[in-house]
Amino acid sequence: MAGHVAVVGATGAVGQEFLRVLEQRNFPFEKITFMASARSAGKPITFKGKTHTVVELKEDSFKGVDIALFSAGGSTSKQFAPAAAAAGCVVVDNSSAFRMDPGVPLVVPEVNPEDIKQHKGIIANPNCSTIIMNVPVWPLHKVNPIKRIVVSTYQAVSGAGAWGLWELEEQIKAYVAGQPIVKNKFPHPIVNNLFCHNSKVAENGYNEEENKMVFETRKIFHAPTLLVTATCVRVPVPRAHSESINITFSKPITEQEVREILAGAPGVKIVDDRERNHFPMPLESSNQDDVLVGRIRQDISQPDGCGIEMFVSGDQLRKGAALNAVQIAELL
């Protein structure tokens, strides 16, 4: 029993998903408080049939709170998570603020649940694309250490927040009505288009999302020399990220072995029907807890037999964010 739970940023896309996941999993608690910025304070939130009032998030809000689920962006986490931790609360933070902090565990429960024990009041929830890749890749890595991953993503608009969903929706409507496509927060139109991920491009030429996939995976796997390269792309899909993953293992591996390992892996569901051309896709991974995995095949460009190709799709609001955080809270 978690005692007093706080949800910080309950009105955002991930925050709303937090509520659904907490309800569906019947997460045990004695008291729940919804916190948000002054702007959203006073708003009503319905949870488990009861109406709660959002309270304003302040540094002294966490007295007596046991677990706080933060999904209000990096600057809010930076400002309030240390105060919450100092007040004795354990923060599960969905932002990128503390992920690469060596003192903060970065946890995918199917991969490194034991890291939770090292926490000093803050546990970081990884980036959504990272989680969706790590869940099916980790069980393979455990059996046959991975040398290199080349991943290309097909990321849904809701990964950017509730506004991303709204922006796609508005542009679809404008397109059908024959009206001009108005872009708002995305740098380019998204309806009938796609573009490289709308995060800042770093010194190394990789955008932030790509660097997260590379460096977070190394931290989660405790594999500081694991080679990863990523290309992250935003596509006109509302929900669920898909990823084309090419892996080089340290020893030869067959697609049959991969299938057997993944058939027993937690959080993974194999969808790989070659006959009927039925593979993972956002339409079917949306609102699912499991990451769908398919197109499992021997990589013909690695004649030494050490290569595997696969295609995965997972709900980035759910396993990619809220579910993963609630799973961490459950482990606490």
Next chain:
Amino acid sequence: MAGHVAVVGATGAVGQEFLRVLEQRNFPFEKITFMASARSAGKPITFKGKTHTVVELKEDSFKGVDIALFSAGGSTSKQFAPAAAAAGCVVVDNSSAFRMDPGVPLVVPEVNPEDIKQHKGIIANPNCSTIIMNVPVWPLHKVNPIKRIVVSTYQAVSGAGAWGLWELEEQIKAYVAGQPIVKNKFPHPIVNNLFCHNSKVAENGYNEEENKMVFETRKIFHAPTLLVTATCVRVPVPRAHSESINITFSKPITEQEVREILAGAPGVKIVDDRERNHFPMPLESSNQDDVLVGRIRQDISQPDGCGIEMFVSGDQLRKGAALNAVQIAELL
């Protein structure tokens, strides 16, 4: 001057693009004939301001025809291209029927124009995704031979034909109207979704589109041992295919070298503005002759300096099909 030119399958998506490209490039000919199946015979076609009547395609249709541009599908090409060649006509065939035939040149004019000379009446136009990858990759391969390519595609619906465009359009309208999404020829809904390429999955686990990218590239590059792996995905974009391309060269190469080589490469336009997050995308590559190339960066997963990542986008009806075929005809 080409004398008598025939366009076979003028009413399809690529056929219509043929007409636009022939007009825009002012392709020189004395006479032009539009041919199609009995079903479409008699239909009017407007070309260069004149109305032509589609004539029925028969085996004896090619007497006196100098060049025939075929874009009517593999079975039509298999049935009629040999008869056309036997009548002394040179066929530029956009189908996959003859591409891997060792006696038939497979040509991307920017890559292997000299192969045209070997023709025995039929020249094959490569697969659209293959052409769009080969145009920017070949100039790099010439300077620093490529060992391996890992490519993931983001392919537009019109690559499937005019019906693909129609199907996306109908599903977008149904979505906005709140009506059920009806799939027709695609195996899955495409609006707000994406799925692995809708071609048959072969014995090796790769679908036909992926195998085309692998084996056609080897033939076009005259590089039978070149290692290529591809994952082909259909996305809700009307026109223009995009591709995430990871390359391993035989010697170290810098992103600056790649930029310099591509700046002078035919058929390539660099769009790579990190500051403004402006990279190749279908919205801007549609209706363009050039393949847009960006996200050029050193692959951090290849510490020996032999790796490059890039993201490209090209119009698959244009450079991926009609333009490439007309360029071949121009070389004739």
